[in-house]
Amino acid sequence: MNFENSLAFAKQQDAQDTLAEYRERFHHPVIDGKQVLYFTGNSLGLAPKSAKDYVNAELDDWAKWGVEGHFHATNPWVSYHEILTPAMAELVGANESEVVCMNSLTTNLHLLFVSFYRPTTEKFKIISEAKMFPSDRYLLETQVKHHGFDPDEAIIEVAPRDGEHLIREEDILAAINEHQEQLALVFFGGVNYFTGQLFDMEKLTQAAHNVGAIAGFDLAHAAGNIPVKLHDWNVDFAAWCTYKYINASAGNVGAIFVHDRHGDNTDIPRFGGWWGHNKERRFLMENSFDPMTGAEGWQLSNVPIMGMAVLKASLDIFQQVGIENLRQKSLKLTAFLAFVFNDIVELFPDIQLEIITPSDASMRGCQLSVKLVGTDKRFFSALTEAGVIADFREPDVVRLAPTPLYNSFEDVYQFGQTLKTLLAGWQK
Ligand SMILES: Cc1ncc(COP(=O)(O)O)c(C=O)c1O
Ligand SMILES: Nc1ccccc1C(=O)C[C@H](N)C(=O)O
Missing domain, CATH: 3.40.640.10 (Type I PLP-dependent aspartate aminotransferase-like (Major domain))
Structure with missing residues (x-):
């Protein structure tokens, strides 16, 4: 599929997403008054509103x-x-x-x-x-x-x-x-x-x-x-x-x-x-x-x-929802994250961030693991400060999991924008 790293493209994908309505069935954390981008369903999934x-x-x-x-x-x-x-x-x-x-x-x-x-x-x-x-x-x-x-x-x-x-x-x-x-x-x-x-x-x-x-x-x-x-x-x-x-x-x-x-x-x-x-x-x-x-x-x-x-x-x-439908969305959403990520990282040749998760979609789920080369754990802390909830696993990996039940294509696009700002600051 041909992706575009633009807000219009992301919104268009969300508009076509038959599972988009499920996003609203979950509570999305607001931390310190700020709506965060939650990419940590691989550690702790979000709370279904119906659970109460x-x-x-x-x-x-x-x-x-x-x-x-x-x-x-x-x-x-x-x-x-x-x-x-x-x-x-x-x-x-x-x-x-x-x-x-x-x-x-x-x-x-x-x-x-x-x-x-x-x-x-x-x-x-x-x-x-x-x-x-x-x-x-x-x-x-x-x-x-x-x-x-x-x-x-x-x-x-x-x-x-x-x-x-x-x-x-x-x-x-x-x-x-x-x-x-x-x-x-x-x-x-x-x-x-x-x-x-x-x-x-x-x-x-x-x-x-x-x-x-x-x-x-x-x-x-x-x-x-x-x-x-x-x-x-x-x-x-x-x-x-x-x-x-x-x-x-x-x-x-x-x-x-x-x-x-x-x-x-x-x-x-x-x-x-x-x-x-x-x-x-x-x-x-x-x-x-x-x-x-x-x-x-x-x-x-x-x-x-x-x-x-x-x-x-x-x-x-x-x-x-059905797991097969989720998987269809997941394949697209994770591929979009990989695309957006690489598109942004390419702009900063001095910084090496490498996705180590298989690029072959049949060999991965929704998680992408990013190895920090030439940066360090401070990069992860900076991501958190910027409102992206991902996680860090020793010694050098940040994990990002766009979860098809409640993450959107716009979440992924916004993540890319956050990453861009952060890496631009990092180079200085
Ligand atoms: C692959 C794997 N095994 C085991 C565990 C531990 O699970 P628990 O603490 O529920 O026993 C986890 C996560 O915590 C895990 O990711
Ligand atoms: N249960 C937890 C309690 C506290 C902190 C993390 C966890 C995790 O589940 C970690 C997860 N298993 C992982 O893949 O790293």
């Missing part, structure tokens, strides 16, 4: 019913998580039996590792991407140690080649091949948090399965950002949070996916809790754990209703 009503409804039912709300609230609390499942399953291309909302991301990954990382002295290695989000790295390290293995030996990290920023798929496939005899698990972020690189989850899953290994993914930066087809891709397990692209508020409950071929098998070892117990018999106070089939069989505790109410508000919006 959803939470208030539950507060009202609590006031009205007390404990009876578990069974008599408008949406009875004992089964509240179940009403989230259809939208969440649709979002990640899963059967409803394969998904449940519960706990938070790192907790869920540990629970899934209990079931899907059961190393033996023959097969104990995990292949993952170098520079994973630290929590994922701590997960791997502590899981490996928990089973008595040495992280240096058990964790195989595939890194970008010297002088490159992205991980080559051929290098991942080569690592899987090289370590196949001892490989237990391939575990990747669907989209890397630092570079924004999207991995071909279907291909990695197939490669893992070809050598008898399990394939699991952290979808923190993928869920609600790109369409995924977890069931069809045969992914074994996945987990994600809901506070980024799913806009369900800070630290809110996450979700898991367990493919039906595993979910149907209640003999798979797991940690148990009463919410994963046969729900018909949950209140019979029996001694022996009888897990439900499907992802629900991995639940431990009864669910936090207020958080789930916010998540419901957000998922209802996703169901109306």
Whole structure:
């Protein structure tokens, strides 16, 4: 598509955008009296205006019913998580039996590792991407140690080649091949948090399965950002949070996916809790754990209703919009940001700011990561001062995520103008 770095062009794109109305369904922060440009849906999504009503409804039912709300609230609390499942399953291309909302991301990954990382002295290695989000790295390290293995030996990290920023798929496939005899698990972020690189989850899953290994993914930066087809891709397990692209508020409950071929098998070892117990018999106070089939069989505790109410508000919006429609807008909006960014940066040859996220749209979601070369963290602080909410990740990357649900083409244009002013000042 031919872009133009002009206000008229941006406004024209917004006028043609069939999702433009959704912008108004979210609160856009005004900080120190100034409307900011919010490009941080990859860290914390904006608040849906409807969330208050959803939470208030539950507060009202609590006031009205007390404990009876578990069974008599408008949406009875004992089964509240179940009403989230259809939208969440649709979002990640899963059967409803394969998904449940519960706990938070790192907790869920540990629970899934209990079931899907059961190393033996023959097969104990995990292949993952170098520079994973630290929590994922701590997960791997502590899981490996928990089973008595040495992280240096058990964790195989595939890194970008010297002088490159992205991980080559051929290098991942080569690592899987090289370590196949001892490989237990391939575990990747669907989209890397630092570079924004999207991995071909279907291909990695197939490669893992070809050598008898399990394939699991952290979808923190993928869920609600790109369409995924977890069931069809045969992914074994996945987990994600809901506070980024799913806009369900800070630290809110996450979700898991367990493919039906595993979910149907209640003999798979797991940690148990009463919410994963046969729900018909949950209140019979029996001694022996009888897990439900499907992802629900991995639940431990009864669910936090207020958080789930916010998540419901957000998922209802996703169901109306549809992730495929969002992706169509996202492809255009992110390409426009890349265009505007490069158009401005070219004006300042002394300053090197480089987008390290793949330029191939099939290898990225909405996030663009900009490496600061010859500038430093002060550049990020200056952006913030100028009213752009982005984020900085050590040592040298600024992440910008134009989020198709609530960002506009005009936001992107205005960002370019802010960048231009800032870089002009920087040169002096
Ligand atoms: C890829 C990835 N994994 C794990 C986490 C940690 O999630 P939580 O704090 O919800 O466990 C995050 C973000 O915080 C993340 O981006
Ligand atoms: N949960 C948070 C709490 C405080 C600050 C950041 C986060 C993030 O989510 C960071 C995000 N995972 C990232 O991709 O960097």
